[in-house]
Amino acid sequence: MRPRPQTGRKLADLAVKVLSGVFAAVALLLLGWILYTVLQRGAAALNWAFFTELPPPPFMEGGGLANAIVGTLVITALATLIGVPLGLMTGIYLAEFGSHSWIAGPVRFVVNVLMGAPSIIIGVFVYGLIVLRFGFSGYAGAVALAILMLPVVARTSEDMLALVPNTLRESALALGAPRWRVTFGVVFRAAKAGLITGVILAVARISGETAPLLFTAVNSPFWPDSLGEPTPNLTVTIFQYAMSPYTNWQELAWGASLLITAFVLFMMLAARFVLRTRSI
Amino acid sequence: MPSQGYLPPGPPTPDAARPSRSRQSSGDVLFRLGTGACALVVLILIVAIFAELIWGSRFAMREFGWRFLINEDWNPVRSIYGAASVIYGTLVSTAIAMILAVPVGLITALFLVELAPPRLSRVVSTGVELLAAIPSIIYGMWGLFVFAPWLANYVQPGLQGTLGFLPFFQGPTTGLGMLTAGIILAIMILPFITAVSRDVFRMIPPALKESAFGMGATTWEVTRKVTIRYGFKGVIGATLLGLGRAIGETMAVTFVIGNRYQIKASLLEAGATITSSLANEFSEAVGNELFQSVLIELGLILFVITFGIQAIAQLWLKRVSRSMGGGA
Numbered sequence: 001m002r003p004r005p006q007t008g009r010k011l012a013d014l015a016v017k018v019l020s021g022v023f024a025a026v027a028l029l030l031l032g033w034i035l036y037t038v039l040q041r042g043a044a045a046l047n048w049a050f051f052t053e054l055p056p057p058p059f060m061e062g063g064g065l066a067n068a069i070v071g072t073l074v075i076t077a078l079a080t081l082i083g084v085p086l087g088l089m090t091g092i093y094l095a096e097f098g099s100h101s102w103i104a105g106p107v108r109f110v111v112n113v114l115m116g117a118p119s120i121i122i123g124v125f126v127y128g129l130i131v132l133r134f135g136f137s138g139y140a141g142a143v144a145l146a147i148l149m150l151p152v153v154a155r156t157s158e159d160m161l162a163l164v165p166n167t168l169r170e171s172a173l174a175l176g177a178p179r180w181r182v183t184f185g186v187v188f189r190a191a192k193a194g195l196i197t198g199v200i201l202a203v204a205r206i207s208g209e210t211a212p213l214l215f216t217a218v219n220s221p222f223w224p225d226s227l228g229e230p231t232p233n234l235t236v237t238i239f240q241y242a243m244s245p246y247t248n249w250q251e252l253a254w255g256a257s258l259l260i261t262a263f264v265l266f267m268m269l270a271a272r273f274v275l276r277t278r279s280i
Numbered sequence: 281m282p283s284q285g286y287l288p289p290g291p292p293t294p295d296a297a298r299p300s301r302s303r304q305s306s307g308d309v310l311f312r313l314g315t316g317a318c319a320l321v322v323l324i325l326i327v328a329i330f331a332e333l334i335w336g337s338r339f340a341m342r343e344f345g346w347r348f349l350i351n352e353d354w355n356p357v358r359s360i361y362g363a364a365s366v367i368y369g370t371l372v373s374t375a376i377a378m379i380l381a382v383p384v385g386l387i388t389a390l391f392l393v394e395l396a397p398p399r400l401s402r403v404v405s406t407g408v409e410l411l412a413a414i415p416s417i418i419y420g421m422w423g424l425f426v427f428a429p430w431l432a433n434y435v436q437p438g439l440q441g442t443l444g445f446l447p448f449f450q451g452p453t454t455g456l457g458m459l460t461a462g463i464i465l466a467i468m469i470l471p472f473i474t475a476v477s478r479d480v481f482r483m484i485p486p487a488l489k490e491s492a493f494g495m496g497a498t499t500w501e502v503t504r505k506v507t508i509r510y511g512f513k514g515v516i517g518a519t520l521l522g523l524g525r526a527i528g529e530t531m532a533v534t535f536v537i538g539n540r541y542q543i544k545a546s547l548l549e550a551g552a553t554i555t556s557s558l559a560n561e562f563s564e565a566v567g568n569e570l571f572q573s574v575l576i577e578l579g580l581i582l583f584v585i586t587f588g589i590q591a592i593a594q595l596w597l598k599r600v601s602r603s604m605g606g607g608a
Contacts, residue, residue, distance in 0.1 A: 009498050009500075009501065010498060012498070012500055013498035013499055013500040013501070015500075016387075016390075016499075016500040016503070017395055017499065017500070019387060020387045020388065020390055020391035020395055021391060021395070021396075023384050023387050023388045023391065024388050024391045024392070024396070024404045026384075027384075027388055027404070027407060027408055027411060027470065027471070027474070028403075028404060028407045030411065030467055031407050031408075031410055031411045031414075033422075033426075034411075034414060034418065034419070034422050037422050037425075037426050038418060038421070038422070041425075085318075086318050086321060089314065089315045089317075089318035089319070090315070090318045090319045090321070090322055092315045093312075093315035093316050093318060093319040094319065096315070097312060097315065097316065101316070103316070103319060103320065103323065104319070106323060107319045107320075107322050107323060109591075109594060110322050110323055110325070110326045111322060112590065112594050113326065113587060113590045113591065113594065114322070114325070114326065116521065116524045116525065116528075116586065116589075116590045116593075117329075117528070117583070117586060117587070117590070118527070118528025118529070118530065118555065118582060118583075118586055119528075119530065120528070120530045120555050120558055120559065120579070120582075121329070121333075121528070121579055121582060121583045121586070122329075123558075124333065124336075124558065124575070124576055124579035125328070125329045125332050125333065125579075127562075127576075128332040128333070128335070128336040128576060129328070129332055132336075147325065150322065150325075151322075154322070178305045178307050178308050178311075179305075179307075179308040179311055179312070180307050180308055180310075180311035181307075183311070204413065207415075208414075208415020208416070208417065208418070209415070209416075210415075210416065210417045210530075210531045211416075211530040211531055211555070211558075211559060214559055214562060214563075215562040215563070218563075235415070235417055238417050238421065239417060239420075239531065239534075239559075242420070242421055242424060242425075242535070243535075250425075253421065254421070257417070257418050257421050260415060260417070260418065261414060261415070261418050264413055264414070264415055265410060265413060265414075268409070268410065268413045
């Protein structure tokens with residue numbers, strides 16, 4: 001048998017190896033480019049006034065986005081309060097009762113679909129459901145973000161609860177504990193780190209969201225007095241200020257971008273850290 | 281996610297632990313009903329979204345009917361609206377993104393699984409995950425203020441110089457337009473396609489690859505003839521999920537696409553997508569019942585498309601993971 005020619009094969013192999021290395025390098029390079037831009041331009045805009053003052057009029061130097069920072073924190077907190085319990089309970093149902101129920105299959109399917117649903121659709125939905133009846137409000141924004149959190153929390157908590165060995169459940173039940181105590185007292189404790197990770201990832205996901213807030217919470221240049229009216233927030237502010245022709249507003253938008261990016265990446269790393277220390 | 285315990289995770293089979301109904305306490309009945317109600321909320325939610333979008337678009341449907349989908353005119357002043365230009369924009373920008381991101385994502389995934397030393401693979405993996413975590417609006421800021429000017433100054437003139445005879449690359453080199461939107465979309469879904477294909481490639485039994493190596497195959501030959509062939513179906517699922525994301529992506533596209541309602545062959549021309557028109561026009565439409573209804577119908581079209589893609593992807597991945605004996 002004649003040996004197959006070697007050079008062509010080896011060249012192709014080398015070419016692909018080089019190409020794949022180049023692509024991986026490009027991915028890292030893009031990440032570096034984006035992070036560098038945000039850091040460089042954002043750091044220039046951050047100062048004391050940024051965190052304490054209201055937005056300035058066009059062309060006036062100074063001022064800050066204190067109102068939007070407060071608004072974003074409040075909306076995110078409220079969304080978490082709505083979205084996490086709902087998602088968690090859904091996750092519990094799927095993990096603990098799922099194999100006995102006809103709705104578990106469809107629910108799992110819908111959770112996956114919702115996870116991939118464009119966030120702007122959720123904005124349009126909440127606009128039709130709440131805003132058309134009660135007007136623009138921070139509440140509507142929080143509901144939209146909560147709907148985005150729900151599938152993330154449901155999915156991760158189902159996965160995490162399913163990882164808990166059944167022997168744990170069985171031994172607790174054998175001691176005569178009712179089902180709900182087994183779940184909250186034993187299974188939850190075993191899956192704690194994973195559940196926290198899911199919540200952190202969900203918060204990270206919504207804190208950078210803009211599209212669902214565009215026509216629910218909208219934006220406002222004033223302090224948020226109540227969530228019943230248009231509520232200032234960082235992401236919509238970034239959108240509006242970046243699209244404006246005023247350089248001082250664009251600078252503030254960069255500052256807000258840095259804040260949001262740092263927060264999201266911090267949450268990501270926190271989630272990894274928590275998961276590493278988990279008990280099961 | 282890997283379990284690090286001394287007990288293998290195994291498939292979830294809580295049934296064994298489930299007491300018979302007769303011994304269930306009232307607390308447990310409440311527990312089951314409570315969690316079940318929350319799960320039911322999810323089902324109600326998806327029905328409500330469809331219902332709300334259909335109900336909200338009733339004026340537009342009555343006014344324009346099916347012609348809405350093929351009419352190119354978009355003139356809010358004269359109250360004439362057609363979705364053809366934004367549907368075109370969505371399809372073209374998504375197509376550019378897929379053409380760029382799928383091959384690059386696949387090859388990057390191969391790099392992570394097959395070629396890179398473990399430590400480098402971990403670094404690149406983390407980088408790709410961070411790329412996925414960056415919010416859409418940050419891509420928009422970077423795209424508008426940094427990437428688009430860079431394209432306009434360094435890439436587009438060269439593109440026009442060499443490929444300018446093609447209709448795709450004629451017109452203004454402003455940096456904003458369909459091509460820029462497509463490239464940024466590609467960057468945004470690249471980490472997604474990379475991560476899912478990486479997981480698919482990791483599921484391939486090592487024995488298969490080792491036997492190919494043992495026959496004297498090069499790494500590329502093993503990749504092409506074993507890894508890709510074995511993981512092909514999983515990769516298709518990954519591509520579908522990436523497609524769903526690209527179509528629904530809003531903020532980054534809105535920043536860089538230029539927002540013009542037109543159908544032009546040139547990729548350098550400004551355009552608009554379903555998502556960018558929703559983001560831009562909603563504030564204009566307040567108080568204008570027909571305009572609002574038109575926008576909600578655009579939302580409905582988008583949701584039907586992404587729902588369809590998601591549904592196909594879910595069913596497909598379920599089948600694939602069953603045939604591959606693991607969870608993709």
